[in-house]
Amino acid sequence: MPEREAGGSLGTPTDEVRDFLRRRREQIAQRWADEPLFRTVFTVSRDEAVEAGKAVVDALAQVADAQRVEDPDAAGFSAVREQLARMGAARARAGLSPSQMAGELAALWPPVENLLVADLDQAPPQGLRECSTTLSVLLGTLRLVAMQTALSEGQALIDRQRLQLLEVATPVIKLWDGIVAVPLIGTLDSARSQVVMETLLNAVVEQHARFAILDITGVPTVDSLVAQHLMKTVAAARLMGAECVVSGIRPAIAQTIVHLGLDLGTVKTRASLADALGHCLHELGTNIVQASDSAGRR
Amino acid sequence: MHTAAGVEARLPIRSDMDLVWVRQHVRQAAARLGFGLVDQTKLVTAASELARNTLVHGGGGLMEASHVVSGGVDGLRLAFSDSGPGIPDLDRALSDGYTSGDGLGMGLGGSRRLVHDFEVESAPGAGTTVRVTSWVTGPRHPRGGH
Numbered sequence: 324m325p326e327r328e329a330g331g332s333l334g335t336p337t338d339e340v341r342d343f344l345r346r347r348r349e350q351i352a353q354r355w356a357d358e359p360l361f362r363t364v365f366t367v368s369r370d371e372a373v374e375a376g377k378a379v380v381d382a383l384a385q386v387a388d389a390q391r392v393e394d395p396d397a398a399g400f401s402a403v404r405e406q407l408a409r410m411g412a413a414r415a416r417a418g419l420s421p422s423q424m425a426g427e428l429a430a431l432w433p434p435v436e437n438l439l440v441a442d443l444d445q446a447p448p449q450g451l452r453e454c455s456t457t458l459s460v461l462l463g464t465l466r467l468v469a470m471q472t473a474l475s476e477g478q479a480l481i482d483r484q485r486l487q488l489l490e491v492a493t494p495v496i497k498l499w500d501g502i503v504a505v506p507l508i509g510t511l512d513s514a515r516s517q518v519v520m521e522t523l524l525n526a527v528v529e530q531h532a533r534f535a536i537l538d539i540t541g542v543p544t545v546d547s548l549v550a551q552h553l554m555k556t557v558a559a560a561r562l563m564g565a566e567c568v569v570s571g572i573r574p575a576i577a578q579t580i581v582h583l584g585l586d587l588g589t590v591k592t593r594a595s596l597a598d599a600l601g602h603c604l605h606e607l608g609t610n611i612v613q614a615s616d617s618a619g620r621r
Numbered sequence: 622m623h624t625a626a627g628v629e630a631r632l633p634i635r636s637d638m639d640l641v642w643v644r645q646h647v648r649q650a651a652a653r654l655g656f657g658l659v660d661q662t663k664l665v666t667a668a669s670e671l672a673r674n675t676l677v678h679g680g681g682g683l684m685e686a687s688h689v690v691s692g693g694v695d696g697l698r699l700a701f702s703d704s705g706p707g708i709p710d711l712d713r714a715l716s717d718g719y720t721s722g723d724g725l726g727m728g729l730g731g732s733r734r735l736v737h738d739f740e741v742e743s744a745p746g747a748g749t750t751v752r753v754t755s756w757v758t759g760p761r762h763p764r765g766g767h
Contacts, residue, residue, distance in 0.1 A: 576662060
């Protein structure tokens, strides 16, 4: 590495910062390794923390080289995005709030600043100030990138769990030859009712079902949108030759539907799943009879 | 005259997920005030309809919930406000089966029948505010004009 000439004139602040980062890569990474953010995440060995620090310094130097110190989307950051996400996730697991995490990220700044000041102590004060500002902007952008990454990880997790819930919550149960039932649980929004309709229609085909029971015992609120979804599902099933019965209509729900003015006249409804099954069996011509109690008496 | 005990909660209505939160909040608040199961369900359903109107037609807004007392009777007042396009023809919007979207058109008129007091403030371009109130024991409360 070429040593700076004492008292020499400075290049542009961004170039100076880039050269400084490249020159002091090792020292910066060593100091960062002692900061909580790196120390607590890379616990296997200190070398690991130092290596991670070097990767971040390299990314910063690359961003400075591209003259994009204020741009969180700069190409240089993509190399460390995954690592930052891992660090963020580890700190979040340790129970840190976003603001505490931002604090730990901010703590990366003073050690670098000290090195910069020591490095450029021969430079004119104006130049030093400009370099210091540029470096601070660059580290600010790093903070932004790290926080963005951490937050988008959280959002991605929520999206994944939502999808999982969609799948988990819509089992189709075969109750009898030709009778399937879907117990609906929770909120029946547009996305979920779409899944319900698809799984139900598939089950109607696969099971050669003539009857499909939609049980809404587990749906806490039946408003006009839920009713609309139910009616659409019933109509679609009817087109495929299956008769739908909506069961599990609790007294409070029944009164609400009446006051709301919803007309479920086209939909066959029953109070309980057992009633619905009884109705379907009857329609199929299957009768359930009590076994004679002769087993013990003969 | 009512004495309002102040707004107790402000909930944003920005997405489908917020509707879930609105329903849960109203259900819990109603249960805390001693609403019976049927009245709880009615109020929650009305809140669900009105919150969805705020979201779909008003482009999002917020719900304010407050505990009100009148003549010794507890009530829950919900105000749904948005700064959307407003309702040009209120009478038509309140009639059953009329919809400007692709819903059933039962939201506004239906929710009026689910609560005790219902008032709409709206003007084209000036947004919409719907205030509804339900009382813990309906018959004991003088409902005025019902």
